[in-house]
Amino acid sequence: MKDFFFQEIWSWRAGGLALGAAFLLAVLLVKPIGVSTQFVIADGIVWNLFSDTIVTPDASAKHGYRSPNPYLNKSGGKYAKHIAEPLSYGLVFVLAMIAGGFAARRLQNPTAVEAPPAAAPDKLAAFDPPSPQRCLAAFAGGLLVLFGARLAGGCTSGHMMSGMMQTSLSGYLFALGAFAAAVPTALLLYGREG
Amino acid sequence: MKIVLALILGFGFGFILQKVGAATPRKIVDMLRLKDLHLMKAILLGIGSSSLVLFLLLALGLIDPGHLSVKSSYVGVIVGGLILGLGWAIAGFCPGTGLVGLGAGRRDALFFVAGGLLGAWLYILRHGQLQTTFLFQELGGKATLATTGNPKFTALLPGLPPLLIAGGIAVVFIIIAWKLPDKT
Numbered sequence: 001m002k003d004f005f006f007q008e009i010w011s012w013r014a015g016g017l018a019l020g021a022a023f024l025l026a027v028l029l030v031k032p033i034g035v036s037t038q039f040v041i042a043d044g045i046v047w048n049l050f051s052d053t054i055v056t057p058d059a060s061a062k063h064g065y066r067s068p069n070p071y072l073n074k075s076g077g078k079y080a081k082h083i084a085e086p087l088s089y090g091l092v093f094v095l096a097m098i099a100g101g102f103a104a105r106r107l108q109n110p111t112a113v114e115a116p117p118a119a120a121p122d123k124l125a126a127f128d129p130p131s132p133q134r135c136l137a138a139f140a141g142g143l144l145v146l147f148g149a150r151l152a153g154g155c156t157s158g159h160m161m162s163g164m165m166q167t168s169l170s171g172y173l174f175a176l177g178a179f180a181a182a183v184p185t186a187l188l189l190y191g192r193e194g
Numbered sequence: 195m196k197i198v199l200a201l202i203l204g205f206g207f208g209f210i211l212q213k214v215g216a217a218t219p220r221k222i223v224d225m226l227r228l229k230d231l232h233l234m235k236a237i238l239l240g241i242g243s244s245s246l247v248l249f250l251l252l253a254l255g256l257i258d259p260g261h262l263s264v265k266s267s268y269v270g271v272i273v274g275g276l277i278l279g280l281g282w283a284i285a286g287f288c289p290g291t292g293l294v295g296l297g298a299g300r301r302d303a304l305f306f307v308a309g310g311l312l313g314a315w316l317y318i319l320r321h322g323q324l325q326t327t328f329l330f331q332e333l334g335g336k337a338t339l340a341t342t343g344n345p346k347f348t349a350l351l352p353g354l355p356p357l358l359i360a361g362g363i364a365v366v367f368i369i370i371a372w373k374l375p376d377k378t
Contacts, residue, residue, distance in 0.1 A: 017239065042314075140285070148277030148279075149288075151329065160241075161241055167245065182226045
């Protein structure tokens with residue numbers, strides 16, 4: 001058991017079952033896991049610090065708040081409410097995810113994760129440790145990922161994992177789109193070898 | 195109570211993503227360029243096993259179908275998926291794994307999250323114009339293949355036992371996970 005927590009990486013069997021258990025437990029106890037909405041909430045919280053008008057209380061709205069921005073005002077001011085009252089399940093969940101990543105990383109053998117597996121530098125050598133260009137690519141990729149996720153109404157967690165778990169049509173459509181773009185892009189950028 | 199659950203479930207999910215290698219961009223890119231399918235196998239097993247148990251519990255009446263949350267299907271789900279896929283391959287992170295990578299102390303994850311906040315903000319500003327375009331044309335709405343027992347969601351295959359459909363798909367996912375080579 002001790003080894004299990006200190007291992008650098010779990011086998012696909014252990015990892016897959018652990019992932020399955022996490023998604024299932026979340027539905028059993030609360031609701032399906034989703035992440036990308038919280039990027040909207042975080043933006044809204046910052047925006048709200050600098051604006052008196054972006055989120056205002058409105059007793060007639062379903063969730064008690066409204067916004068002049070159509071997206072934040074969506075679903076009866078649901079996002080607006082979570083911006084005005086940030087201690088919500090969704091935001092605390094993603095903040096706890098950051099802590100979970102921190103703890104897992106601390107328990108991993110640092111040399112095992114940092115060092116590239118091959119002695120010779122390969123095409124992904126700029127990833128570990130990340131080079132400045134790599135960081136710029138991560139920034140540009142992040143912009144696309146979150147714009148796409150919000151247009152789709154969910155990301156890899158909400159649409160792909162939680163969605164396909166429930167056999168929801170949107171999950172299959174989303175996974176199709178995501179892999180149809182991601183696989184050719186990765187092959188084009190890095191090729192299959194090296 | 196809900197906040198305590200958010201802490202526990204979020205922490206566990208973040209921990210698992212890091213331990214399965216999903217928050218390591220090298221592993222993601224190697225999966226996407228079909229070189230190392232370790233993660234793909236884990237993802238397929240994760241979806242398959244959770245779906246199988248979920249529909250078993252639904253059939254036994256041991257889980258409240260009200261907890262389910264099915265997202266709507268419209269053109270933007272596919273287009274958004276394509277845009278996300280492009281960024282996923284460039285960055286090697288998706289929203290959840292970027293946050294976990296940030297917790298794990300990766301500098302590129304910090305840049306990813308900053309880019310993500312900007313991308314989400316651009317979407318917030320554009321949604322008003324986009325919502326009247328073809329991108330929001332319906333493609334079935336909130337639909338599932340198997341009946342969930344939650345009246346808010348349409349079942350596309352209502353005549354068949356839900357456990358048979360969901361369980362069948364789950365078994366196929368698990369078999370694919372088993373059969374796929376680890377490294378290619």
